[in-house]
Amino acid sequence: MITCGLDLGSGVVKGALIEDGRKILNTASRPTRGNPSSAGQQVLEDLAEAENLVPGDLAYLCTTGFGRYMFPNRQLQVSDITSSAKGASFLRPGTRHVLDIGAQSSRAIRISPTGKVLKFKMNEKCAAGAGRFVERCSKYLQVPMEDMSARALSAQKPKLISSVCAVLAETEIINNVAEEVPLPDILMGVYLSLAQRAYSLMRYVGIESEITLVGGLVHSEAMVRAVRDTVHMGVNAQSEGHYAAAIGAALLGHQRAVRLSGPAGVGN
């Protein structure tokens, strides 16, 4: 049985196809561009094409992410916290703590051995604690997104940002530039500040190993390093982590489909 999870995020829409709740067949993503449902449709088509699926092959579709209600052709929607936890636990079965840093928010999630959410906390007050902030920094520091991480990694004395506001933090960074703080130090400071905010979320729910990093920022080596340095612990990070919520949604969809139809599976 093939199930699909669609994570309609605010920055990127991610999709995952899972076979029999055990094997990842494929993943795909597209930028959201303000229109989650059409990006979602495209991701679905991308996946269908890559796997040569025909209508009827897909047993169940479960959405997640901020746009989970905006995709009409779904059977179920689950919150992206539930699905990230599930997905992370699938990718790294020893995971007890999931840190999800996406475009607009960061969440720390404590989970059970089966991937069930025990406790979670997300940043609410301000958007300064997430990926969108890195994008903005890239924009006004005129460093392409692709180069941000690599340049940050050469930092000698990272310069932390104290402002809690994304907008005021920009000014702080500009001041740092004016004071001729080397660019890598500023960039690494950005990642470390993000990691520190994430760390306080993690402490709130209680830190326990293993920690698995998911969300778009797993692609950034600098972010991974910053998190590791801040929590003083090993942190799992792999690029599939970006698809954790989509994978989790597909898995939850599978569970649901099984329960609905009995072990024989659904055919439609």
Add this chain to the structure above:
Amino acid sequence: MTLLQIHENRGSARVAAPAEEPSVPTMNLSSDLKEVRATRDLAEALKLTKELIQDSSFPTARAWVAGGGHAAAFFPVYTPQEIAHALGLLPVSLRGGGEDLEITHADAALGSFLCSISKSTLELAITGKLDPFGAFVFPYICDVSRNLEGIFSRLRPNAVTHMLHLPQNFTSASSVPFLVAEYGRLVEKLERLAGQRLSKEALADSLQVYNRRRALLADLAAIRRNEPWKLAATELNLLERLGDLVPPEVQMPVLERALREVKERQRPKRDAVRVILVGPFCEQPTHDLLSLIEEAGCYVVGDELSMLHRWMGDVPVSGDPLENLARAYIRSPVDIGVRATPMPKGVSIVARAKEAEAQGVLFLTAKFCEPALEDVVLYRKGLDDHKIPYLHLEFEEKSTSYEQSRLQIETFVESVLFD
């Protein structure tokens, strides 16, 4: 045109009895507000109540004053409104400004890092919405409420303002005499507004009316607790809040009708998580947020929403009524953020959750509400020790985007329901 006529009973317990000679004041509400008492069914009463709550110009108080009476406004959480009732005043509970009030003046006087209810209450006062009230009573539930009284005393120099110091020492033998004296100061001020003296008999009568009202609300809350599918949290809340704005004599027939009707309801039981709401004892979550909580998969089987009516059970009527009222406050076992707690909080929250047979606790605290925020930490410890799941959300009056809250409540529900 049907007018809502609330016959002024001067605190008598004759609830449904029509006043023989409608002595002043008679309450005439404007034509667009239909007769609450005469509404045929619960749904209609609830709709009217919702309209009443949303109307930030306090139509009931305006009507009361237009009829020659005086109205007194009380800030949450607990105040002895019986006293105002016995003096023939219309006691109204201040509950903030709701979703639609724009705050443009109050920020300046109060500061930015404060809860919405304090700001919106002040905004209402500055913009004249509280003009019908001749008295303002603020209990010392927190520093904000306390200081608000000082600002009101400047803003409305001709009105009665009183910062009510409710004792925080519940074991001293002198707490009751002190509270009697403190109530005495309030009585004096309210007497000035009412233009008459408080008689023991009138107060005893009022105690009885309020006892009856508390009993009715307790019955409704019991339904909520035992058969939550029969009565939505939002419905119960509206029924309670009707009493914030109209005299008990008007509210009680509605409550009685509601009780009869709700008991008969046949509604399917949902697969929802039983939770208690802890924290919103002062500022109120919006109607939409409350219904979102249930929509997202919870049954609210216990809450702190209208604490005024739950602070005590039956207050004895014989003897000195003022002392009875004071004693009842001191002896009440209520444990919420605005009262020093005898029992460790970690223990008390677990007991409360168990008592309500709740599967989880939803902390719903107003942004910047320090009494609520500080308690959550101790509560959490107790719940962690007993492996009772919980979720902490903050709210404000003016937030129309509930996406974040929805996400978190759904996750919470999923974490309890899914394996």
Add this chain to the structure above:
Amino acid sequence: MMKAAAGIDIGSTTAKCVILRDGELLGKSLNPVGVNIVRDAEEALRLALVDARLDRSEVAFVTGTGYGRFKIAFGQLTVTEISCHARGAHFLFPRTRLVIDIGGQDTKAIRVNERGEVADFAMNDKCAAGTGRFLDVCAGALGYDVAEIGPLSLEARHPVKVTSTCTVFAESEVTSHVSRGKDPKDILAGLHASIANRSLSLLQRVGIEPEVTFTGGVSRNEGMVRALSGRLHMPINVSPLSQYMGAIGAALAGADRLRGGTAS
């Protein structure tokens, strides 16, 4: 003849410079503030000198103002932009009693007395919401230039309610309105209304009294002018030189010193 005085206003977004002589505007300049403030300040003065066709030696006094005022190494005096906006607004509109300055990163309400002295002031403190940056970000999210959004907002028919006060979240609120098919003009009108409302609360702090003069870069935004004036129920003064008000005030303060110097 009096010597010329220059005022340089280094804000969070732009550097402005004006050169005055005897109350006459000889030249002005406006350039974005980048990462090197010292150089931006020099550039501002250089451009203004070019505009005025003056030589550097003809400017006898340089006054710096704005957040970057301490970086103007070549100036003789620094004054806060609060005093400068008051001074400038009073100079151009002598009956001004209240100045509202909305710049790139902050909003100020300044009450001035009949002599143009600051009687009281208040500034936004909580966050950057409701400032020029807020408009810049939202304009960007809708794909417009800041210069376009004011006029567009005036064409709105059913303004949308924008509730987010946070610049960052407002951006996503704007995006979500767009995806729900709302007319950008209506969204823009909502944004302007929401800023007007926040500004009103600040103005309230110092007391609202006519005449009101609107200064700072955002005063170039016609939609904002209308929204504010509507919310205040009174006309407000705006000059084509509004964005230069801080620099004008600074130059005037310098001119005072020059006069004082010649007198003694």
Add this chain to the structure above:
Amino acid sequence: MVERYYLQLGEAEKAKRPVAYMLVGGNLTEIVRSFGYEVVFPEIVALNCAIKHKSLDNILQAEAQGYGLDVCGYVKNDLGLQALGGDTPFGHIPKPDLLVCSFSGCYVYIKWWEALAETLGAPLFNFDVPYQRTEKPLKEDVEYMVAQLWDFIHLLEKQTGRSFDMAELKRVLERSRRAEELWVQYLDAGRNVPSPIEAYFEAVFYMFPINVLRGTDEAVRFYETVNEEVKVRLKEGNFPVPEEKVRLVVEGVPPYTNYRTFWDFFRKWGAVSVAATYPKVGGLFDLGFVHDPARPLESIAEYSLGAYVNQNWPLRRELIKKYVHDFQADAVLIHGIKSCRSFTAGQGDLRDWLIHETGTPTLYLESDHEDPRYFAPAQIKNRMDAFFESLEQRKSTAAAGAAPVSGVRV
């Protein structure tokens, strides 16, 4: 002296002498001292941590426990410090044997002490101090408090196994009274023009004995020395700012995390505070709320009622107005604390009242007492500069013979 105090705390811990935690406002130091307790004031520990730039670690620890961004920084510093073991740069803070909550002026006190009681397991005594709404204390209030004080004394007798010694209490109170008189004398020196004292920044340091060591001979001796020093300063013309330009009355808790920086902003403008409300959080001794051995418990009760934040806004407003008048101040500075509602909620209204009803120029600044993340130097400096600029400007136009600007001075 501060060092000696913390050393003493360490010794008390080693000698297993009982330790009581107390709040500054309306505290019951005399009574517990008469029973041989050592006293810890977590508020003072917190402010010392902040001055030494040690508060943020404690705050972050408390936030990890779940205390929100908006909770009072003192509370977070203390609870974080407790969780981290109690070590400070100036010594180890012993655990309490008794928690005395004098509920005088701040609701957070109750919450804070409940948290300590629950996490540390020490018994808690709640001393309920009615809010002060009349100039003179009311009879019923004092009776209520005296009754509670007797309950308290019985509790102490039970805990220490000692019996209450009224004669000893009176001796302690006599020492308090003397220290209080000398302290008031010091504060009064601010009436001199120019002022020989800095009634905010300096007084905040000098208030340590009046709050912490009250009832000891050490406190008396300290203020005798201080007053001698003030005399010398007056004689030698040695003033806190060499050229006094602006006389300020200051309201609000200081930003301890950036104490020096903040003070320097003032010195730059020749501004000196001649009177302040904050040094009166321990008690409004200058209004006559002093201890009196002749009326021991009654005077303790009245003293507690008279803590500054226990005064309602009308009383607070009038007090500030009186200070402006009596100390010939030019302006008022209000420093608001983001995480302290007790002091801060309503300061905006105070500002409005001062400006519009008394004609006193007033500056409102905001940061935090404990949390360095809320201190924005550039913004604060900008406001302060603008304010002093405008004061100077108005002074100079007034001096130049122009008609005085209406409503600038009282």
